[in-house]
Amino acid sequence: MPTVSMTVNGKAVTGEVEGRTLLVHFLRDKLHLTGTHVGCDTAQCGACTVHVNGKAVKSCNMLALQADGAQVTTIEGLAQNGSLHPMQEAFRDNHGLQCGFCTPGMVMAAVALVQDAPGLSEEEIRHGLEGNICRCTGYHNIVKAVKAGAQAMGGK
Amino acid sequence: MPEGTGIGASVKRKEDFRFLTGRGTYTDDINRPGQTYAYILRSPHAAADIVKIDTSKAAKAPGVVAILTGADYDKGGLPAGWQIHSKDGSPMIEPPHFPLCKDKVRHVGDQVALVVAETYAQARDAAELIDVTYKETTPVVSVADADKPGQPQVWPEAKNNVCYDWHIGDKAATDAAFAKAAHVTKIDLVNQRLIPNAMEPRAAVGDFDRATGEFTLYTTSQNPHVIRLLMGAFVLQIPESKLRVVAPDVGGGFGSKIFHYAEEALVTWAAGKVERPVKWTAERSESFLTDAHGRDHASHAELAMDKDGKFLGLRVATKANMGAYLSTFAPCVPTYLYATLLAGVYSTPAIYAEVKALFTNTAVVDAYRGAGRPEATYLLERLVEKAARETGIDRVEIRRKNFIPTNAFPYQTPVALQYDSGDYFATLDMALKMADWAGFEKRRADSKAKGKLRGIGISTYIEACGIAPSAVVGSLGARAGLYESGSIRVHPTGSVTVFTGTHSHGQGHETTFAQLVSEGLGIPIENVEVSHGDTNKIPFGMGTYGSRSLAVGGSALVKAMDKIIAKAKRIAAHLMEASVADIEFKDGKFTVVGTDKVKTIGEIALTAYVPHNYPITELEPGLEETAFYDPLNFTYPGGCHICEVEIDPDTGQTTILKFTAVDDIGRVINPMIVEGQVHGGVAQGIGQALLEAAAYDNESGQLLTGSYMDYAMPRADDVPNIAVANHVTLCTHNPLGAKGVGEVGAIGLPPAVINAVLDALRPVGVEDITMPATPYKVWSAMQSASKKAAE
Numbered sequence: 009m010p011t012v013s014m015t016v017n018g019k020a021v022t023g024e025v026e027g028r029t030l031l032v033h034f035l036r037d038k039l040h041l042t043g044t045h046v047g048c049d050t051a052q053c054g055a056c057t058v059h060v061n062g063k064a065v066k067s068c069n070m071l072a073l074q075a076d077g078a079q080v081t082t083i084e085g086l087a088q089n090g091s092l093h094p095m096q097e098a099f100r101d102n103h104g105l106q107c108g109f110c111t112p113g114m115v116m117a118a119v120a121l122v123q124d125a126p127g128l129s130e131e132e133i134r135h136g137l138e139g140n141i142c143r144c145t146g147y148h149n150i151v152k153a154v155k156a157g158a159q160a161m162g163g164k
Numbered sequence: 165m166p167e168g169t170g171i172g173a174s175v176k177r178k179e180d181f182r183f184l185t186g187r188g189t190y191t192d193d194i195n196r197p198g199q200t201y202a203y204i205l206r207s208p209h210a211a212a213d214i215v216k217i218d219t220s221k222a223a224k225a226p227g228v229v230a231i232l233t234g235a236d237y238d239k240g241g242l243p244a245g246w247q248i249h250s251k252d253g254s255p256m257i258e259p260p261h262f263p264l265c266k267d268k269v270r271h272v273g274d275q276v277a278l279v280v281a282e283t284y285a286q287a288r289d290a291a292e293l294i295d296v297t298y299k300e301t302t303p304v305v306s307v308a309d310a311d312k313p314g315q316p317q318v319w320p321e322a323k324n325n326v327c328y329d330w331h332i333g334d335k336a337a338t339d340a341a342f343a344k345a346a347h348v349t350k351i352d353l354v355n356q357r358l359i360p361n362a363m364e365p366r367a368a369v370g371d372f373d374r375a376t377g378e379f380t381l382y383t384t385s386q387n388p389h390v391i392r393l394l395m396g397a398f399v400l401q402i403p404e405s406k407l408r409v410v411a412p413d414v415g416g417g418f419g420s421k422i423f424h425y426a427e428e429a430l431v432t433w434a435a436g437k438v439e440r441p442v443k444w445t446a447e448r449s450e451s452f453l454t455d456a457h458g459r460d461h462a463s464h465a466e467l468a469m470d471k472d473g474k475f476l477g478l479r480v481a482t483k484a485n486m487g488a489y490l491s492t493f494a495p496c497v498p499t500y501l502y503a504t505l506l507a508g509v510y511s512t513p514a515i516y517a518e519v520k521a522l523f524t525n526t527a528v529v530d531a532y533r534g535a536g537r538p539e540a541t542y543l544l545e546r547l548v549e550k551a552a553r554e555t556g557i558d559r560v561e562i563r564r565k566n567f568i569p570t571n572a573f574p575y576q577t578p579v580a581l582q583y584d585s586g587d588y589f590a591t592l593d594m595a596l597k598m599a600d601w602a603g604f605e606k607r608r609a610d611s612k613a614k615g616k617l618r619g620i621g622i623s624t625y626i627e628a629c630g631i632a633p634s635a636v637v638g639s640l641g642a643r644a645g646l647y648e649s650g651s652i653r654v655h656p657t658g659s660v661t662v663f664t665g666t667h668s669h670g671q672g673h674e675t676t677f678a679q680l681v682s683e684g685l686g687i688p689i690e691n692v693e694v695s696h697g698d699t700n701k702i703p704f705g706m707g708t709y710g711s712r713s714l715a716v717g718g719s720a721l722v723k724a725m726d727k728i729i730a731k732a733k734r735i736a737a738h739l740m741e742a743s744v745a746d747i748e749f750k751d752g753k754f755t756v757v758g759t760d761k762v763k764t765i766g767e768i769a770l771t772a773y774v775p776h777n778y779p780i781t782e783l784e785p786g787l788e789e790t791a792f793y794d795p796l797n798f799t800y801p802g803g804c805h806i807c808e809v810e811i812d813p814d815t816g817q818t819t820i821l822k823f824t825a826v827d828d829i830g831r832v833i834n835p836m837i838v839e840g841q842v843h844g845g846v847a848q849g850i851g852q853a854l855l856e857a858a859a860y861d862n863e864s865g866q867l868l869t870g871s872y873m874d875y876a877m878p879r880a881d882d883v884p885n886i887a888v889a890n891h892v893t894l895c896t897h898n899p900l901g902a903k904g905v906g907e908v909g910a911i912g913l914p915p916a917v918i919n920a921v922l923d924a925l926r927p928v929g930v931e932d933i934t935m936p937a938t939p940y941k942v943w944s945a946m947q948s949a950s951k952k953a954a955e
Contacts, residue, residue: 026285028285036193041186042186042189042190042192042193043185043186043187043188044186045190045192045363045364045415046192046365046445047363047364047365047448048448048871048872049447049448049449050448050871050872050873052871052872052873053363053448053872055363082186083184083185083186084185084186084187086185087184087185092181092184092185096184096185099180099184100176100177100180100181100184101176103176103177103836103837103839103840105180105183105184106416106670106671106672106840106844107362107363107364107413107414107415107416107669107670108179108180108182108183108184108188108413108415108670109188109190109362109363109364109415109416110363110415111183111184112183112184112186115184130885131881133880134880134881135880135881137879137880137881138879138880138881140880141363141872141877141879142363142880143361143362143363143416143418143844143847143848143877144363144416144670144840144844145840145843145844145847146843146844146845146846146847146848146878146883146886146909147843147847147878147879147880147883148843148883148885148886149840149843150880151880151885
């Protein structure tokens with residue numbers, strides 16, 4: 009089996025994978041980073057969103073081998089030194105999550121969204137989150153959270 | 165809004181930290197030592213005889229541990245939890261439902277073989293080598309046609325595919341009402357099939373301990389004790405003492421994770437056979453094919469009115485799709501959760517409803533958020549709207565004229581329920597004001613000036629939840645009681661663990677119940693932890709559905725707290741050398757009336773566990789109490805939803821401009837969580853009204869909407885901001901005054917949207933539209949209306 013190496017949440021990792029192994033399964037099954045979820049298998053729901061080289065990527069839509077040499081950040085790597093990332097904090101403050109299953113992907117997508125384009129309007133946020141499905145919240149509080157998170161990130 | 169952490173405060177959720185940092189533990193995150201993986205080979209046909217299954221090639225594939233088929237399965241079938249009797253007194257047809265098909269497949273996705281292997285990929289690869297010979301037969305798909313003579317038969321024992329033919333109400337009184345009517349409004353409606361689509365796909369891990377003979381099932385369930393009961397007693401014959409069921413973090417349910425599914429039994433059974441843990445996780449396409457679907461009614465209804473628009477009688481005939489088998493709660497959804505709600509908020513004196521439940525070659529249909537009550541509300545609110553149009557009575561006035569008067573509670577409806585409280589006038593008035601109903605015509609004109617069609621729609625609804633009084637549901641055919649249990653363990657140093665038989669899969673019980681107990685016992689909320697979802701920890705539980713957790717489970721906790729306080733008072737009386745009658749408890753402190761003597765609940769707890777100075781001959785040590793609460797009645801949340809839409813006549817696209825929900829849900833513990841529940845229900849209601857439909861091909865029985873590319877889930881830009889308000893009348897019969905909020909959005913909303921769409925389209929000649937009102941459907945309706953006008 010081929011070997012793949014990448015940096016995940018700041019740590020260098022190496023593992024053997026089948027050619028067909030998806031990045032999400034490498035993260036979940038080999039690295040035990042189970043915060044990244046599989047919701048649909050068809051790259052529609054966004055529950056598996058992680059950052060690959062700083063960009064939001066649906067990790068069910070990418071082979072682990074394609075991430076060879078990449079910098080990968082998962083939800084587990086977002087909070088630094090025990091304190092929540094401003095976007096995580098904003099989701100909590102605005103009740104932007106209920107069952108929590110879409111939440112890691114939603115937060116990772118939101119961070120990338122506002123990083124790329126700070127100062128988004130509500131409409132732009134709604135459009136920007138089209139690739140992430142939530143069945144619990146009706147999005148109302150997610151949109152509020154992303155707005156607040158963007159502000160707290162200060163356009164960083 | 166109250167400050168702090170007690171009842172009525174919007175406390176931030178205790179569970180959020182783990183979910184936000186990826187530390188939640190969902191079933192698919194659980195891996196047991198020595199675990200194997202299961203893949204289920206499913207039927208590609210809607211109806212076929214299984215002629216032969218050849219597993220010889222597959223058995224030799226790498227990593228295969230076992231391949232099991234219906235021929236190997238020697239245990240029981242999945243039971244139905246509710247028995248309905250037909251009009252003639254005969255019991256419903258209850259066909260066997262084995263977790264692996266034995267001789268026939270009855271819907272696309274039916275379980276044909278279970279492959280257990282060292283890895284999931286190996287199990288999947290091996291399944292491709294299984295050679296199944298099918299003899300295809302013609303399926304029956306549409307519920308509207310399923311009982312017509314000459315249709316294919318799903319089960320030979322269910323003639324014309326009828327599971328039951330049931331009725332409720334007074335037929336003679338209803339006929340008499342129609343005989344004297346000045347006007348009768350008639351409507352035919354389809355409440356389309358939906359797929360619940362919790363974001364976490366179903367999963368199950370079965371484990372077997374050879375040393376003790378104990379089985380453990382980790383599963384995506386809303387009610388682990390119910391699964392233990394059904395699977396243990398009826399399917400696998402494992403006593404409760406040897407079967408532990410754990411429902412850890414569960415990623416949404418909406419009803420679809422209430423039911424006992426074949427896969428739960430299969431992994432547990434297989435774990436015993438291979439003596440290793442067996443894990444199965446649904447792919448999303450399996451969720452589409454095999455999660456219990458919702459709704460799927462075809463109805464005809466007639467409303468009789470006098471010359472002033474006062475409702476005299478209501479007649480309803482509904483066909484309800486059960487799918488190919490009976491799912492756990494399926495029989496009660498179109499009967500006791502639907503037809504009993506047909507009075508709605510109106511004082512219609514005579515109602516008669518007939519419901520025919522039919523088998524088809526489709527996935528099972530069972531409770532989905534609202535379960536029966538959305539179907540009843542949609543029917544009534546579309547009918548009342550049509551009645552207003554036909555009689556020329558204002559649509560708000562016709563509702564006011566027929567509302568149950570606020571002083572008429574408790575109110576006995578003609579369809580079995582007795583409503584305890586409500587004020588429909590107040591919720592209506594609040595909603596009209598919030599939605600600026602009076603200013604609508606100006607907004608309509610503004611839209612018209614831009615070439616757009618604007619409409620406003622209203623829905624005044626009621627639901628029955630807080631499920632349910634055991635004696636009542638027992639008399640109606642339920643095979644279980646529907647109480648709830650709660651335990652409170654005050655630890656020696658004063659922290660508290662709360663054990664609830666309800667299950668949180670997004671509802672925030674870890675926070676709401678902590679608020680309740682923190683306030684009740686005067687213990688800081690950070691010292692209160694809520695435990696749920698494990699049959700080895702929780703005494704018993706009926707779980708979470710039917711908006712019951714606070715009204716029933718919260719009430720059990722109140723009862724348990726009463727017992728804790730009663731015992732603690734006796735300990736306090738002993739310590740302070742006073743009579744128990746003189747002890748008062750407030751804010752965590754026990755005082756002797758008229759003195760400055762005081763003991764905190766922490767001191768009492770320590771004494772209870774270190775009973776050196778203790779009334780040991782009269783009282784046991786320890787401070788832990790359990791209570792079971794069986795409600796006296798259902799609870800009846802109600803309210804008014806108003807929707808304002810704008811339609812682009814060029815594309816048929818409907819945009820919801822504003823949505824207003826004023827709900828009477830009884831006592832609110834955490835307003836932030838309550839609003840979130842309404843938002844979520846509203847989004848699912850918008851999904852039903854404008855986007856979602858589970859479509860089967862009528863010829864082949866193939867599911868056409870089998871992925872998120874075909875099934876239109878509401879996304880962030882499909883849903884508007886939602887204005888939410890509460891008008892509280894308390895439930896009169898539970899200690900919290902709570903009614904329930906989980907389902908109100910999905911129940912009240914769809915007719916408000918469709919009434920708004922029709923209000924917008926009426927000026928261009930469109931009189932009817934079916935859900936979901938997609939752009940194509942709206943555009944097509946406009947084209948045919950204009951063609952008709954030109955003729």
